[in-house]
Amino acid sequence: MPTIHFIQADGSRRELETPEGASVMQVATGAGLQGIVGECGGSAMCATCHVYVDDAWAGQLPAPLSNELEMLECTASERLPTSRLSCQIKMTAALDGIVLRLPATQQ
Amino acid sequence: MSEPGLIVVIGGGHAGVQLCAGLVVAGHGARVHLVCEEPELPYQRPPLSKTFLKNPGEGLQLHRAEAWFGEAGITVHRADPAVAIDRAKRTIELKSGARLPYQHLVLATGTRARRLPHLPEGLCNVVVLRSAADAERLRDRLGSVSRLTVVGGGFIGLEVAATARALGKAVEVLEAAPRLLLRSVSPELAEHVLQVHRASGIEVRLGVAVGGFEAEGDRLRALAVDGVRHEIDTLLLGIGAVPEHGLATQAGLDCDNGIVVDAFMRSSDPAILAIGDCCSFPEPTSGRRLRLESVQNANDQAKTAVATLSGQLAAHQALPWFWSEQGSLRLQMAGLMPAKGVRHLRLGASPASFSLLHYVGDRLVSVESVNAPVDHMAARKLLESQRSPAAHLACDPATPLKSWL
Numbered sequence: 019m020p021t022i023h024f025i026q027a028d029g030s031r032r033e034l035e036t037p038e039g040a041s042v043m044q045v046a047t048g049a050g051l052q053g054i055v056g057e058c059g060g061s062a063m064c065a066t067c068h069v070y071v072d073d074a075w076a077g078q079l080p081a082p083l084s085n086e087l088e089m090l091e092c093t094a095s096e097r098l099p100t101s102r103l104s105c106q107i108k109m110t111a112a113l114d115g116i117v118l119r120l121p122a123t124q125q
Numbered sequence: 126m127s128e129p130g131l132i133v134v135i136g137g138g139h140a141g142v143q144l145c146a147g148l149v150v151a152g153h154g155a156r157v158h159l160v161c162e163e164p165e166l167p168y169q170r171p172p173l174s175k176t177f178l179k180n181p182g183e184g185l186q187l188h189r190a191e192a193w194f195g196e197a198g199i200t201v202h203r204a205d206p207a208v209a210i211d212r213a214k215r216t217i218e219l220k221s222g223a224r225l226p227y228q229h230l231v232l233a234t235g236t237r238a239r240r241l242p243h244l245p246e247g248l249c250n251v252v253v254l255r256s257a258a259d260a261e262r263l264r265d266r267l268g269s270v271s272r273l274t275v276v277g278g279g280f281i282g283l284e285v286a287a288t289a290r291a292l293g294k295a296v297e298v299l300e301a302a303p304r305l306l307l308r309s310v311s312p313e314l315a316e317h318v319l320q321v322h323r324a325s326g327i328e329v330r331l332g333v334a335v336g337g338f339e340a341e342g343d344r345l346r347a348l349a350v351d352g353v354r355h356e357i358d359t360l361l362l363g364i365g366a367v368p369e370h371g372l373a374t375q376a377g378l379d380c381d382n383g384i385v386v387d388a389f390m391r392s393s394d395p396a397i398l399a400i401g402d403c404c405s406f407p408e409p410t411s412g413r414r415l416r417l418e419s420v421q422n423a424n425d426q427a428k429t430a431v432a433t434l435s436g437q438l439a440a441h442q443a444l445p446w447f448w449s450e451q452g453s454l455r456l457q458m459a460g461l462m463p464a465k466g467v468r469h470l471r472l473g474a475s476p477a478s479f480s481l482l483h484y485v486g487d488r489l490v491s492v493e494s495v496n497a498p499v500d501h502m503a504a505r506k507l508l509e510s511q512r513s514p515a516a517h518l519a520c521d522p523a524t525p526l527k528s529w530l
Binding site: 048 | 213
């Protein structure tokens with residue numbers, strides 16, 4: 019199963035194994051990971067599952083669709099070029115080992 | 126901070142599971158029992174009217190993995206609903222006969238779908254949509270039929286209608302009121318929603334009376350619609366929901382369109398709290414009693430209840446917000462629609478995108494957005510901080526709404 023490496027704003031790390039096809043937000047909330055809220059359940063409606071994709075991985079994700087781009091304007095923490103909504107990142111074998119940094123706040 | 130004893134939560138919906146999550150963060154996980162009527166672990170309900178119906182292979186999105194409950198020390202009772210509360214002994218009884226003691230009990234029992242009073246239950250081609258089991262039944266039927274009739278032009282009915290239309294079904298919506306979404310949105314937004322659904326090929330009939338029925342065995346054959354026999358293939362009842370407060374009523378708790386709670390989510394018995402769709406709470410600005418059916422309300426009342434259970438009373442005062450996805454329509458509402466207000470239109474980036482700003486006097490009280498999530502998020506922040514830019518400024522599409530924060 020692909021693994022995701024999360025790095026919290028305070029530098030602490032956690033690895034989670036994921037079934038293929040699950041969204042990063044689902045995996046993170048399912049495990050109760052602090053720092054990912056996912057209030058709307060993955061509808062790209064709330065911008066509370068914001069992550070920064072590590073530079074080495076940023077180019078390997080499909081580009082965000084328009085509704086994700088719009089919601090990225092509404093994140094509680096600063097939007098960076100590597101910002102994504104984790105509900106829109108579907109895990110695949112090719113993303114095994116992806117590194118995601120969590121913002122200081124989601125709300 | 127006072128230490129709570131055993132906490133029993135009845136109901137595995139959004140409110141119940143968010144309460145569990147909050148109690149775990151507060152360090153109380155090992156004291157919690159979660160009592161679920163359904164066999165599944167708590168799951169996300171919003172997808173049930175959309176992606177879940179569209180994709181036969183789509184599973185439920187669990188709020189928390191099974192391992193999380195175990196690691197948190199939460200005992201989950203599945204497919205074992207509570208049947209009685211004994212307030213004197215501070216115990217509840219489950220259907221299996223098990224008895225659970227509590228120091229605090231939290232009722233997160235939600236709602237049940239309203240049914241047509243004259244229509245018998247158990248008809249094989251009549252469905253409601255509350256639970257995963259309901260959604261599976263509806264998905265199975267949509268796989269084999271070409272026509273869907275929806276009674277009720279509310280959020281659930283219209284979401285399913287749009288999903289079924291996207292699947293290529295012939296869809297009709299029968300609404301008794303003179304317009305769609307009567308309880309939920311402004312007349313202007315309802316009119317826009319109507320036009321979009323009609324343009325997508327959904328037949329919407331307003332102001333119709335659904336009367337008698339004709340069944341053959343366990344199958345509904347026809348309904349009388351405005352007195353005319355109307356053949357039914359599959360029928361979805363989307364005529365609202367009623368609060369599930371049977372247990373509370375039996376236990377003698379005050380109930381009035383929901384379990385009556387104070388600003389701290391405490392019922393008329395301070396050892397028993399109620400949160401989410403099932404409770405009637407004092408609306409912070411007006412003080413009048415309100416019951417809301419929404420994910421936001423469930424989540425925020427769960428947070429208030431965690432504070433109460435932790436001995437850190439903080440009155441509930443979250444801004445209500447709602448969303449509904451209906452085909453190409455992304456509707457997002459912030460604040461409560463005023464009974465009498467003045468509406469101003471803010472145009473969005475495309476013709477399919479706009480917001481309606483509702484003012485009472487000079488005060489901005491509610492914003493409805495269509496395909497305008499950036500304006501919706503800005504509206505929530507404006508309303509939360511009680512800022513009211515003048516309407517002509519707030520409606521200038523050249524200036525981002527968030528610049529008035």
